[in-house]
Amino acid sequence: MNMASPRDKIIQAAMELFWLKGYNSTSVADLLSRTQLNSGSLYHVFPSKQDVLIGVLEAYREGIEQMLLEPAWGQVADPIEKIFALLNGYRTMIVESDCTYGCPIGSLALELHEPDPRVRELLAANFANWTAAIERCLDAAGKRIPPDVDKGALAQFVLTAMEGGVMQARTHRDVAYFDRAVTQLRAHFELLEQAAKATA
Amino acid sequence: MNMASPRDKIIQAAMELFWLKGYNSTSVADLLSRTQLNSGSLYHVFPSKQDVLIGVLEAYREGIEQMLLEPAWGQVADPIEKIFALLNGYRTMIVESDCTYGCPIGSLALELHEPDPRVRELLAANFANWTAAIERCLDAAGKRIPPDVDKGALAQFVLTAMEGGVMQARTHRDVAYFDRAVTQLRAHFELLEQAAKATA
DNA sequence: CAGCGTCTTGATTGATCGTTCAAACAAGCG
DNA sequence: CGCTTGTTTGAACGATCAATCAAGACGCTG
Incomplete structure (x- = not known):
């Protein structure tokens, strides 16, 4: 039973990727492939990529x-x-x-x-x-x-x-x-x- | 008589723009509009954008x-x-x-x-x-x-x-x-x- | 089961990116 | 002038980007 919500998955992946590659060099596609989500799901939770950054911070x-x-x-x-x-x-x-x-x-x-x-x-x-x-x-x-x-x-x-x-x-x-x-x-x-x- | 070569113009503009906006956020188009050059001229002097960075450094x-x-x-x-x-x-x-x-x-x-x-x-x-x-x-x-x-x-x-x-x-x-x-x-x-x- | 609101799908969009290149132009030389 | 060499032009290209959205799946309630 994996309770990780899409939001948590994105935040965790973003923490790693922003740390690894930086914010600008991390594409939304990177986040999607890492989390196995679709773009619609991400944008359902976060209005924009910047809001992912805000969540991470x-x-x-x-x-x-x-x-x-x-x-x-x-x-x-x-x-x-x-x-x-x-x-x-x-x-x-x-x-x-x-x-x-x-x-x-x-x-x-x-x-x-x-x-x-x-x-x-x-x-x-x-x-x-x-x-x-x-x-x-x-x-x-x-x-x-x-x-x-x-x-x-x-x-x-x-x-x-x-x-x-x-x-x-x-x-x-x-x-x-x-x-x-x-x-x-x-x-x-x-x-x-x-x-x-x-x-x- | 402005003796500034295209190379010098690009380097000077890149120094300012990389400082102002960073490397990734400075587009080649930014460098061209600042120097009033065309893309071909820039790429005649520098093989790539990264070579401009090298020139700046x-x-x-x-x-x-x-x-x-x-x-x-x-x-x-x-x-x-x-x-x-x-x-x-x-x-x-x-x-x-x-x-x-x-x-x-x-x-x-x-x-x-x-x-x-x-x-x-x-x-x-x-x-x-x-x-x-x-x-x-x-x-x-x-x-x-x-x-x-x-x-x-x-x-x-x-x-x-x-x-x-x-x-x-x-x-x-x-x-x-x-x-x-x-x-x-x-x-x-x-x-x-x-x-x-x-x-x- | 039906009805409804929430969440997911993923192809698509338009913008912007770095880069290319055939063509035009300029300058020096014989 | 003709020829060569070096430089400039700027439209075009393919890739990639963040973001969109109509359509469908899911889950809850009555």
Whole structure:
């Protein structure tokens, strides 16, 4: 008994294909052959291809806990190590795809040059959710981070480093570029922890 | 007397259009109407649209000094300030485009999911040129940076922060996201300079 | 079973894409 | 002038795209 509704099938296929090939390079025909549906069924559920994208971005937004955070944080308790465990999750994705795919949100964000406002807001919301999760880790780290540090900005900087690192790893087809970005971020956190200790 | 050859006209138009709309969303027809050429003329110079892209990426690679570094570094002598002057140049680009366009190389790098090897190598070469310029600044900074710091990795981290910041500024349509990334990077450099002083 | 609303089928549409090519044109040379 | 070589013209081509819709199948209720 396969309960997967057409809608769910399309969303799942679109998540994979948009990640693999990007939004513009994924044709509606691709979605149809992957889901074994006909065009009429797709257009019965989604008014347009863009609405599929919106569905995908909403699914990412709703699923960040189960799809991203819980898998990465299952074995990790230390709040700062949680941050690097999450980054390591992205590393795994990069390696398993031979450095060809990166962050699905980041790729879409740069691919869509003049996105519909709803799409842009969903991209922004996904980023905001991600950095909010990091900021919770920073708050949990308490006095290990100097109190004068803007934790929101630092959380955003983690995303910055991740996205920039993913981009370069994909361009060079070499994880080492991602690893170096993470190493530099780690060095920054160590300097911050030292500074917090020194003024304690 | 306009000496601009068809080739130069196409490259210049393609630089603008690929930056504005991306590679896939720029049609050959767009290039033709912008350059007032006919399709045959374009295809006489470039075997395919992808060869136009290659020409653009080569132009960026060859022109990094005059187009990017010299304008940003004209008034700046301090090597570390040069780094932030370059970042400020990108900030200007972001603001002037109302946060819609970012780094032309980064956008292309994430837009092209399965690029031709020549294209990928040129994207990588452009990134490598950029970080090499930063690394020269870091070398010039001498003992202000702790000697045990991997200057190549740190130079790459500057690019990482720039690309990640640009991506978020564009997604949120707000330069503040870029500014915060730069601020965090600046904090990192200040911590490094302090560490270098402490062990001097 | 009949009736009705929901969902599915898949051929078809018109637009747009990158690319081609025979023909016309221009410039240099003997 | 005639001949060659290089360049431009622009209509046309086939492929592919997102989207449509009349017709049919399905499922529920009475």
